[in-house]
Amino acid sequence: MPNSLICCTPFLQKFPSYMQSSARRMGIMTDVHRRFLQLLMTHGVLEERDVKRLQKHCYEVHDRNATVEKLEDFINNINSVLESLYIEIKKGVTEDDGRPFYALVNLATTSVSKMATDFAENELDLFRKALELIIDSETGFASSTNILNLVDQLKGKKMRKKEAEQVLQKFVQNKWLIEKEGEFTLHGRAILEMEQYIWETYPDATKMCNICHRLLIQGQSCETCGIRMHLPCVAKYFQSNPEPHCPHCNDYWPHEIPEVFDPEKEREAGISKLNKKSLRSRQH
């Protein structure tokens, strides 16, 4: 029986009935789950392999002899407790290479103001402007120049371009935006948290993936009929298909088909990189 500083059972008698059902659900929260949540919250967003490591770590600390529950079930169990708090551990997939990741998101507010704890009014407005440019763009990327040119239109305190550059970097560090060669797109975490808000706010400009029907920022499109697909969705749909055709108009699919993300291949690549690193460090 794992030791727990917070022992749930004595409470059940004292609470009035409407609280008892949530208290009962909280009965499944053990220190393993609590530590997991703490650490997930600390990191904000984590790749799946790190999440698995994290889960294992939590078991090792609190409940060594228990079998590590399957991650999906583990997370669903935690989510059943979080439901009444309007937060959820959500799983997303990066748009560029199909990597699964997890983030603890707040479901209660879906607007940009959820970032309000971290950013000033003019910074939030800069994000909104960048978001609009990204959604309107064909590629899902907005150039730094185009974003910075909007600096004069920002609400709140006047912001110089130099300052705006740094704010954009702050967004990247906080995993709201990704930067590639001077252009910005939405981080997977931002898509996860703001999907609802984006649909509601930009119903005409928002693009959708033809395969998974979720919000699409980056992807490939059919040059004939214009439907779009996420890169990982393309990879899965056309996997081992030598002659890919558009699922909508059946025209030849002209783009390079990416590889399906394989966590095993990732691990091996990581290990060989690590070996190279440790060899180099010994030369100091």
Next chain:
Amino acid sequence: MSEQSKDVSDPDFAAEAPHAEAHGSPGVPAGVPPPTSPAATLAEPQSSSVGPTAAPQAAPPLQAPSDEDDPKALQQAAEEGRAHPSPSAAQPGPAPPAPAQLVQKAHELMWYVLVKDQKRMIIWFPDMVRDVIGSYKKWCRSILRRTSLILARVFGLHLRLTSLHTMEFALVKALAPEELDRVALSNRMPMTGLLLMILSLIYVKGRGARESAVWNVLRILGLRPWKKHSTFGDVRKLITEEFVQQNYLKYQRVPYVEPPEYEFFWGARASREITKMQIMEFLARVFKKDPQAWPSRYREALEEARALREANPTAHCPRSSVSED
């Protein structure tokens, strides 16, 4: 999530408290001693009344476990404030909100506190009132209480009032054993390694470490004050500003020395989160020596470990916790 209705009086919150205004500021008077335990805060006999709200069933019994220490202290301070009715008490207060709204506010506050902690920002009570509680200020005690309860039971975190004077809160881990969880994921390791290096130096010296001494040590890692590092960036800024801001280090001018020199000390947060034994283990790994190569420090670490075990008899034995990948 931020409350748009910013109460004008809030920036002067602390100043207003002794006046116990009729619009029901929960009065955190400066005269109350720091809450070390619920019993110690106020000598006045406490009414067992559970809260001012129209939702008395929302409040758990006062004999709740110790994770209620600090919200209870605020509550007691508020009772104290309410014991001195102001002349304008005849004014009718606002209509009490539905219990569901208070619950929602508690959930918003929970998220707010979690995000502030995640960003390693200060959790300041007036900010909480301004950004989240807003017009529900009068019920902020019960909101705070519920939030603390949720944080304890779901996240295993204590929402602790760390300083009544500055009205700062902190999220403290309630789980034992306390460990450097950051090391569980190597992508956070670089920062921790750097910080541990400095903390170890200070610990071994037994007093503050001069900035020059710190840079001598960091030189071993290939770090220089004027050079930008690929992982750490501006190292000098990191250790003299960011780590200080996060309360892991203290950076102070050495008195009576010209030209001015600065030295580093352990910050309050480091003292809370990092044990001496962890430092000894770190040193042992970095220098490939036995921890007993620093005999007096090792003895100190053992004593601290013993004291921690005695304070926390239900804890598991702490494993070797500092691991570098």
